[in-house]
Amino acid sequence: MTTEKPLRILHCFRSPVGGVFRHVRDLVEEHVKLGHEVGILCDSSTGGEHEEKLFEQIKPMLSLGLIRLPIGRSVGPSDLGALWKAYQHIKSLQPDVIHGHSAKGGVLARLIGSALRVNRYRVARLYSPHGGSLHYDRKSLRGQVFFNVERLLERFTDALCFVCHYEQNTYTQKVGKPHTQARMIYNGVQESEFAPVPLNANASHFLYIGMLRDLKGPDVFIDAFAQAEKLSGQTLTGVIVGDGPERDKYRDAIAAAGLSDRLVMHPSMPARKAFALADTVVVPSRAESLPYIILEALAAGKPVIASRVGGISEIMGEQSPALVTAGDATSLAQTMVRSLQVPEWRQQALPDAIEFRQRFSTPVMAGQILGLYRELLPRT
Incomplete structure (x- = not known):
């Protein structure tokens, strides 16, 4: 009986915020527990105090190091410099696996991995889109450019790894049927997150976090919050948790609607801390792939109301009464009111807890991804 050797795994992505960063941190933690060596390469100019704290937590696990370089959001001449610096770093690490996440990370991982191949160094090159460029309209000029680039980069890809069926189907529709190996592996949340979060004594009715x-x-x-007050005939309370480029615009909209005393804004904080602030989580996205916030909320026992976009119905169930039309504030308001007034709504809206845990746990996700890494490498 032979024991498989530990792998040297490097994750490449641009922006250390949101779901992609969460996904990578979970993989790092699980794979390090199994004895593998892991590193991260990402942008040095993105993220704030919250993200820096997260980096401090995982740095001790990164035996291959944390490499932070300036990586712009848009494609430009500066990418050549970032690509060369990244190549120099990665070459010295001698990874077995380079896993790129989202568009920029996917480019770095596959081009650098291919450059190592030219030098007769065997490395597995993986790419997880995480939505990213797949949100573009196939008919738009920008969409056509991105999808043609994605098609070209398949030549330098050993496997595509999708986080939900929706993402895989969208790739096939917009880019084409993959010419390389493709695998769908659901995101998951940590075992410790499968525990209810008690509400604060002064908890609000609804929470937006993102x-x-x-x-x-x-x-x-x-808009839906204001409509829900009118429909229900009662005073409601809500919380918005998050940061972003349009924060001031939303603050002004809240004030203009006369809601400032009932709809309160907070900066980013850990999700489970935010869950204690309100009873029901609302995810009104116009576009998504497989959002972690829904997985985190359901694991914490929170009822969720969400847009029927991306892979959300794969989590909630196709017939869930908690799914609403994206961008439709009236539909969202009506569902918010039902969640308050219909006693059986919560039970109908939540997916089966046992099936949910079996499908969306981090150990399951990390194990399946590790299995894919092994398949792509020569047996030793």
Whole structure:
């Protein structure tokens, strides 16, 4: 009986915020527990105090190090410099696996991995889109450019790893049927997160937690909150937790609607801390892949109301009464009111707890991804 050797795994991504960063941190923790050596390469100019604290937590696990370089959001001449610096770093680490996440991370991982291949160094090159460029319209000029680039980069990819069926189907529709190996592996949350979060004594009715930008729908939440008050005939309370480029716009919208005393804004904080602030989590996104915030909320026993976009129905169930039309504040408001007034709503809205845990746990996710890494490497 042979024991498989530990792997040297490097994750590449641009922006250390949100779901992608959460996904990578979970993989790091699980794979380090299993004895593998792991490192991260990402942008040095993105993230704030909250993200720095998260980096401090995982740095001791990163035996291959934390490499932070300036990596711009848009494609530009500076990418050549970042690519060369990243190559120099990665070459010295001699990884077995380079896993790119989202568009920029995918480019870095696959081009650098291919450059190592030219030098006769065997490394597995993986790419997880995490939504990213797949949100573009296939008919738009920008969409056509991105999808053609994605198609070209398949030549330098050993495996595509999708986080839900929706993401895999969208890739096939917009880029084409993959010419390389493709695998769907659901995101998961930590075993410790499968525990209820008690509400604070002064908890509000509804919580929005996430990036403050229109794509995620905080404007829809604000509008729906105002409508829900009128529909229900009662005074409601709500909380918005998050940071983003349009924070001031939403603050002004809340004030203009006369809701400032009932709809309170807080900066980013850990999700489980935010869950104690309100009873029901509202996710009014206009576009998503498989959002972690829903997984985190359901694991914590929170009822969730969400847009029917991306892979959300794969979590909630196709017939869930908690799913609403994206961008439709009236539909969202009506569902918010039902969640308050219909006694059986919560039971109908939540997925089966046992099935949910079996499908969306971090150990399951990390084990399946590790299995994929092994498949792509020569047997030793």
